[in-house]
Every structure is written in C-alpha cells, then in structure tokens.
Amino acid sequence: MAKKQKKIYSVTQISALIKSVLEGGLPSRMIITGQISGFKQHSSGHCYFSLKDEGAILPCVMWKSKANNMKFSPEDGMAVLATGHIDLYEPSGKYQFYADKLEPAGVGDLQVAFEQMVMRLAEQGLFSEEHKKPIPPYPMRIGLLTSASGAAVMDIGDSIYNRWPCAKLMLYAVPVQGEGAAKKIADALNGLNKRNKQLKLDVVIVGRGGGSLEDLWAFNEELLARAIYASDIPVISAVGHEVDMSIADLVADARASTPTKAGMIAVPDMEEVLQRLSHIGKRLQVSASGKLRMCSQQLETVRASSAFRNPEWLVNQAAQQVDESGLRLAQAGSNRFARLRESLARSAERVRRIEPHRLLGRRNIELGTAENSINSAINKILAKSRLQLTAVDNRLGALDPKSVLARGYSITTSKNTGNVVTRASDVQVGERIVTEFAAQERIESEVADGS
Numbered sequence: 001m002a003k004k005q006k007k008i009y010s011v012t013q014i015s016a017l018i019k020s021v022l023e024g025g026l027p028s029r030m031i032i033t034g035q036i037s038g039f040k041q042h043s044s045g046h047c048y049f050s051l052k053d054e055g056a057i058l059p060c061v062m063w064k065s066k067a068n069n070m071k072f073s074p075e076d077g078m079a080v081l082a083t084g085h086i087d088l089y090e091p092s093g094k095y096q097f098y099a100d101k102l103e104p105a106g107v108g109d110l111q112v113a114f115e116q117m118v119m120r121l122a123e124q125g126l127f128s129e130e131h132k133k134p135i136p137p138y139p140m141r142i143g144l145l146t147s148a149s150g151a152a153v154m155d156i157g158d159s160i161y162n163r164w165p166c167a168k169l170m171l172y173a174v175p176v177q178g179e180g181a182a183k184k185i186a187d188a189l190n191g192l193n194k195r196n197k198q199l200k201l202d203v204v205i206v207g208r209g210g211g212s213l214e215d216l217w218a219f220n221e222e223l224l225a226r227a228i229y230a231s232d233i234p235v236i237s238a239v240g241h242e243v244d245m246s247i248a249d250l251v252a253d254a255r256a257s258t259p260t261k262a263g264m265i266a267v268p269d270m271e272e273v274l275q276r277l278s279h280i281g282k283r284l285q286v287s288a289s290g291k292l293r294m295c296s297q298q299l300e301t302v303r304a305s306s307a308f309r310n311p312e313w314l315v316n317q318a319a320q321q322v323d324e325s326g327l328r329l330a331q332a333g334s335n336r337f338a339r340l341r342e343s344l345a346r347s348a349e350r351v352r353r354i355e356p357h358r359l360l361g362r363r364n365i366e367l368g369t370a371e372n373s374i375n376s377a378i379n380k381i382l383a384k385s386r387l388q389l390t391a392v393d394n395r396l397g398a399l400d401p402k403s404v405l406a407r408g409y410s411i412t413t414s415k416n417t418g419n420v421v422t423r424a425s426d427v428q429v430g431e432r433i434v435t436e437f438a439a440q441e442r443i444e445s446e447v448a449d450g451s
Contacts, residue, residue: 012090019088022095032082032097033105034058039074041067049074051082051097059096060084066100071217072113079105110213114220117247121222126229132253133234135265138273139202141168142266143233145188148173152209152259156238159263164270170201175218176208182221189227189235196233204231205262206248207238219246228252238262411436415444 034051041047045064050057060082074080083101088094104112121127142160146152153171160169174188175181185206192204206228208216218224219239225247228235237252238259249255256262412421415432427433427447436442 011093015088015090015093018095019090022086022088026086029083029085032058032084033079034082036074036076036078036080039076047074051080059094060099061096062099062102070102070113071110072104073116074102081105110217110220114213114247117220117222117225118250121225121247121251126225127250131229135234135236135254136202137268139164139167139267141170141199141201143192143199143201143204144169144171145174145185145192145204145206146171146208146259147176150176150209152176152207152238155209155259156205156207156263159260160267163263164267166270167267170199177211177215177218181218182224185218186221186224186227189224189231193230193232201233203234203236203266205236205238205256205266206252207236207256207259207262208240209259210241210244216240216244216246219248221247224248225251236262236266 032051034053037050037052037057039047039049045067047062047064047067049060049062051060052058062084080102081104082097082099084097084099086095086097089096125131144153144156146156148171157169160167172188172192174185176185189204189206192199192201206219208219210216216239219237228237228248228251234253236254236256237246237248238256238261239246239248240258242257254265256265412433412435413419414421414427415434419426421427421433429447429449431447432444433447434442434444
C-alpha cells in the first residue's frame with residue numbers, strides 16, 4: 001500500500017485557515033476592557049493603538065469613519081471599553097482587534113470630552129476674566145439665540161419685559177440640540193456681529209432649557225465657544241438648570257444659571273431704576289435749594305457793600321492812587337537824573353586831571369621808537385634769509401643734472417619709455433630716441449645700428 005502523501009500548505013492558505021478559525025470560534029462582536037497604550041492617529045484619520053492589562057497586550061485598529069464619532073480624545077493610560085471584533089491581518093500574519101466604539105471605563109465619553117475641552121480652552125485663555133466684556137447697564141436692544149418653540153424663549157421674554165419693558169427683544173431662532181446645532185448657533189452669532197451696525201444690539205443671550213448632557217452638548221462644542229469668544233457684542237449664556245455647566249457658560253461674558261435669570265442679568269429692574277432716579281432727584285433738589293440760598297446770601301452781601309451802593313468811590317480811590325504813583329515816579333526820575341549828573345561831573349574832573357593830550361604825545365613817541373626797532377629787525381632777518389636762499393639755490397644748481405648741458409653735454413632718452421640711454425644696449429634698432437641740449441633744445445632720431 002502506497003504511503004499517504006502529506007498535504008503541504010502555503011502561507012496564504014495557513015492565514016486563511018487561521019482567519020476562518022477566528023471567525024468561527026470567536027463572537028462576531030465583543031466588548032474588551034483595558035488601558036490604551038501607544039495611541040496614534042495617522043494622517044489618514046485611522047487610529048492605531050494597543051489595549052493592555054497585567055497579563056497581555058492586544059493590538060487594535062479604529063478606522064477613520066468610526067474615530068470621527070468619538071467625542072473625547074483617547075490618551076495613553078486611559079482605561080476604556082472597546083466594542084468591536086477580532087480578525088487576522090493577513091499581510092503580517094497577526095491578529096488584531098478592530099474597534100467600532102471607544103468609551104471611557106466608568107465615566108461617559110461626553111463627560112471626558114467635556115473635561116478635556118475645558119482644560120484645553122482654559123490653557124488657551126478663552127475663560128480669562130480679562131477678555132470678558134461688561135454687560136451694558138441699560139440695554140435697549142437685546143438679541144436672543146434659542147429655539148422658537150422651547151420654553152426658554154418665553155422664560156427669557158417674560159423676565160425681561162417684567163423688569164425692563166422699554167427694551168426691544170429680537171429672536172433669532174436656531175436649533176439647540178442635535179447634529180449641526182452648534183454650527184448653526186455659531187453662524188448666527190457671527191452673522192449678528194457682522195450686521196450689528198444696522199442691528200445695534202446691546203447684548204445677546206444664547207441658551208436653552210435643561211436636559212441631559214447629550215441634549216446640552218451643542219453648547220459644549222469648541223466651534224460655538226470660539227464664536228462666543230470672538231463676539232464683539234457682549235454675550236450672556238443661559239443653558240440648562242442651576243446644576244448644569246457648559247463650555248458656553250465658561251467662555252461667555254456673563255453666565256445665567258437658568259433662562260429666567262438671564263433676563264435678570266441682562267436688564268435692570270425698572271422699579272429700582274425709578275426709585276434711584278427719584279432719590280437722585282430729591283438729592284438734586286436739596287442741593288439746588290442749598291446752592292440757591294447760598295447765592296442769595298452772597299448777593300445780599302454784595303448789595304450791602306459800600307462799593308455796590310457808591311461805585312464812584314472805588315473809581316475815585318483808584319484815580320487818587322494813580323496820581324500818587326505818578327508823583328512818586330516823577331520824583332524818583334528827578335533824583336536819578338541828579339545822581340547821574342553828579343557822577344558825570346566827577347568823571348569829567350578825573351579826565352581833566354589825567355591830561356590825556358600829554359599822555360597821547362608820550363604814547364606816540366614810544367610807538368614811533370618801537371616801529372623803528374621792528375622795521376630794523378625785519379630788514380636784518382630778510383637780508384639773512386636772502387643770503388641763505390642764494391646759497392641753497394647755488395647748491396641746487398650744482399646738483400641739477402641738466403646744468404652740464406651748458407658745457408656742451410647732452411642727455412638721450414627713449415621716446416617710448418622715457419628712460420635715460422647710457423649705453424647702446426639700452427635701445428633697439430628702429431627705436432625712436434630724444435636728445436636734449438642746453439636751453440631745452442631737443443632733436444628726435446631713430447636708431448639705425450645698435451652695435
């Protein structure tokens with residue numbers, strides 16, 4: 001009997017067998033708990049990470065279409081519940097978990113996403129008090145961003161009109177929950193800011209009534225938070241009930257714990273304003289009455305004064321003072337001129353005693369003597385300098401190389417180079433040369449034979 005031949009499998013076939021065993025022996029959908037490790041989101045949007053516990057580690061993949069549905073950002077070390085299935089990745093021959101859903105273990109993903117966003121936006125300064133704008137004390141035009149069918153619009157409207165009936169409330173209806181609600185609210189708020197030169201809104205209220213965290217999530221979206229932060233119009237956030245807190249509440253210029261209280265924050269109480277005005281009016285009346293009495297007393301004092309009863313007396317008094325001042329000034333001028341005349345007379349007497357004509361004569365004689373002495377000294381110096389100059393000129397003439405020309409000598413130079421020709425080898429046949437004689441006479445010739 002022939003020996004039974006052993007079956008040989010290819011790598012691809014083995015991978016297919018393992019894949020079929022995994023698909024047949026494992027649940028098609030399971031939930032796994034573990035800690036995230038090595039989380040990385042690729043530029044494609046797909047997420048790659050591992051789930052681990054004390055005894056093992058499981059490679060995981062989450063496709064972009066599933067990752068986009070996550071409200072929170074997975075981080076290494078975070079304990080999560082992962083829902084999906086296990087399958088074989090045949091190109092590398094390893095099994096991995098394909099996650100369709102991730103949620104924090106023990107805490108809802110929305111709560112984690114809320115806490116992460118609060119931390120991130122706080123670091124960026126979106127909640128800083130320095131950026132918050134004051135709410136106008138007496139707003140007359142108020143914008144309201146909320147649902148037209150919700151209870152919040154009635155609560156806010158009643159609160160405003162009961163306290164400040166002179167205000168004009170303008171509703172801009174927007175969805176307050178569901179997919180895309182945050183973007184529509186943000187777009188509406190941006191639109192109000194762009195058109196506010198025409199709208200002239202003093203403040204905007206953004207809000208809705210209470211609900212679950214999922215219902216209120218539109219007011220936790222980063223898109224809306226940045227729109228509120230960028231708004232030039234002051235924004236009051238009124239989301240949910242007393243215990244509810246949203247990102248919009250934190251970034252807004254003022255936060256109302258309920259829609260009803262938004263009206264109390266947005267506008268003053270007319271009764272209180274009227275009471276303050278009445279109180280101010282009474283204070284003004286008392287102050288004006290006191291001021292009037294004081295002015296009346298001052299008027300009576302002026303009327304009782306001698307200047308008011310006899311105004312010419314003041315003019316006469318001033319005229320007398322002017323006359324007296326004029327007399328004093330004239331007397332002072334006369335005294336001054338007398339002292340100056342005496343001083344001038346004394347100075348003239350001193351000049352006469354000095355006899356300036358005799359002094360000038362002596363000075364002229366001395367000046368003439370000094371002038372003769374100086375002229376004699378200058379002539380001696382000039383004579384000595386001329387002798388020295390003649391000696392130097394004679395020495396320079398003896399050193400002048402052209403001085404020998406007068407004794408019958410000549411100087412020959414190359415016309416091309418200007419160099420002095422001292423021997424026949426200094427020139428070439430055909431080269432032009434210049435011969436200089438006495439009295440700057442020159443002749444030009446050509447070398448015919450250089451031997």
